[in-house]
C-alpha cells in the first residue's frame with residue numbers, strides 16, 4: 001500500500017520549496033523531487049530550485065491518494081485535467097528547458113483536452129522518449145550566453161542527445 005499524505009496543512013495560496021513540501025507532508029525531499037521529475041507535480045516555472053504552488057500540491061496529493069497508481073510510459077505525460085497518462089498530441093513535444101545537470105523539461109499538448117503537459121526527463125529518458133514515441137522534438141536550448149537556438153530534429157536523424165554538451 002503506497003503511503004498516503006494528508007492535505008490538511010497545505011495552504012493553497014502559498015508557494016513551497018521542495019524542502020518545505022517535504023517538511024509539511026512528512027515526506028523525504030527526494031520523494032518530493034521524484035514527484036516533480038517523474039510524476040507530474042507541477043512547479044510554478046522551470047527555475048531551480050523548484051517552487052510548488054499550494055493549490056497544485058493539494059490537487060496532486062488528492063489525486064495521488066485517491067487513484068491507483070497510474071504510471072506514465074516513457075512517451076506519456078500525466079494530464080491533470082484528464083487525470084490520466086497521455087501521449088503528446090500530434091506526436092510533437094518541445095524541449096523547453098535544459099538544465100546544467102543534464103535533464104530537460106518537455107512540453108506537449110494533451111491529445112484529448114488540449115491542456116499543456118510537462119515532464120522532466122533525464123538525458124537517457126529524453127533519448128528513449130524521442131525513440132519510443134517517434135516524436136519530432138523542437139528543441140529550444142538555452143545557452144550560456146543567453147541566446148536561444150532552435151533545433152528541429154527527429155529521433156531517426158539525431159546522433160547526439162541535445163541535453164549533452
Ligand SMILES: [Zn+2]
Pocket residue numbers: 079080081082083086110111112113114115
Ligand atoms: Zn487531458
